[in-house]
Amino acid sequence: MASKPPPGHFNILYFASAGSYTSKNVEALPAPLPLRKLFDTLEERYQGIRGSVLDHSLVTINLTYVDVPDDEAVEEGQEVVIQEGDEVAIIPPVSSG
Amino acid sequence: MATTTIDAPQTQDSSLSQEGCYVALTSSPLNIPSITDRVRSPQAGAIVLFAGTTRDSFDNKPVKELQYTAYAPLALRTMLDIAAALKAKHGLKGIAMVHRLGVVPVGEESILIAVSSPHRQAAWRAGEEALEECKARVEVWKREEFEAGEGVWRANRDGARGERVD
Numbered sequence: 001m002a003s004k005p006p007p008g009h010f011n012i013l014y015f016a017s018a019g020s021y022t023s024k025n026v027e028a029l030p031a032p033l034p035l036r037k038l039f040d041t042l043e044e045r046y047q048g049i050r051g052s053v054l055d056h057s058l059v060t061i062n063l064t065y066v067d068v069p070d071d072e073a074v075e076e077g078q079e080v081v082i083q084e085g086d087e088v089a090i091i092p093p094v095s096s097g
Numbered sequence: 098m099a100t101t102t103i104d105a106p107q108t109q110d111s112s113l114s115q116e117g118c119y120v121a122l123t124s125s126p127l128n129i130p131s132i133t134d135r136v137r138s139p140q141a142g143a144i145v146l147f148a149g150t151t152r153d154s155f156d157n158k159p160v161k162e163l164q165y166t167a168y169a170p171l172a173l174r175t176m177l178d179i180a181a182a183l184k185a186k187h188g189l190k191g192i193a194m195v196h197r198l199g200v201v202p203v204g205e206e207s208i209l210i211a212v213s214s215p216h217r218q219a220a221w222r223a224g225e226e227a228l229e230e231c232k233a234r235v236e237v238w239k240r241e242e243f244e245a246g247e248g249v250w251r252a253n254r255d256g257a258r259g260e261r262v263d
Binding site: 016020089096097 | 149165166168170171172174196207208228231232235236237238239240250251252253254
């Protein structure tokens with residue numbers, strides 16, 4: 001759906017309230033990025049987004065849901081890292097029907 | 098005032114299907130005869146159809162229009178998961194679910210679900226479960242624009258009021 005991210009980047013898609021908060025549907029961010037750093041990275045760019053949006057949202061990487069770990073609680077070898085070319089999405093609570 | 102636009106690629110029609118299951122997203126008005134035909138079967142004694150329509154108010158506040166957006170590839174995948182699971186669980190002959198995207202005028206269908214089965218009980222149950230599963234899981238979002246000017250992204254979970262967008 002979004003065009004390919006430039007080299008060294010991944011795409012992040014913002015749906016519903018995430019899109020309203022960031023005023024965009026998609027952007028490219030530098031890769032690689034450890035998943036546990038994702039919310040900090042977004043909070044730096046969009047102050048307040050963690051409490052308003054991210055805390056009630058789910059996250060997918062390449063259409064698969066992932067658990068976003070606490071910054072400190074990652075054991076070695078268990079680290080999930082967002083890679084160049086990945087498609088990450090912020091999924092707020094859904095409202096189909 | 099922040100406005101949320103829906104990218105054209107998100108409103109393009111798309112669908113997935115596999116053995117007796119059909120799911121789709123479309124920006125066109127929904128068509129009841131065509132979804133019914135998708136599940137029609139000589140082995141079925143019942144077709145149950147659910148049509149969800151857009152309401153003109155929320156908490157007594159008049160709603161001007163509704164707009165749906167989707168993470169299309171993921172929403173289709175989730176819809177197909179739901180369809181396949183219910184087909185197996187209830188022994189359905191067919192199940193089809195179509196969700197409309199983009200602006201849906203008040204009073205029009207936003208979702209259609211059709212299921213067919215040899216006997217009516219299974220079809221009634223599967224139809225209800227399909228809708229509840231969709232509302233809980235499918236990656237589609239509804240935005241209500243109120244007559245008063247503001248809009249909110251609705252959340253199905255626990256009847257949440259959604260986040261106000263100014």
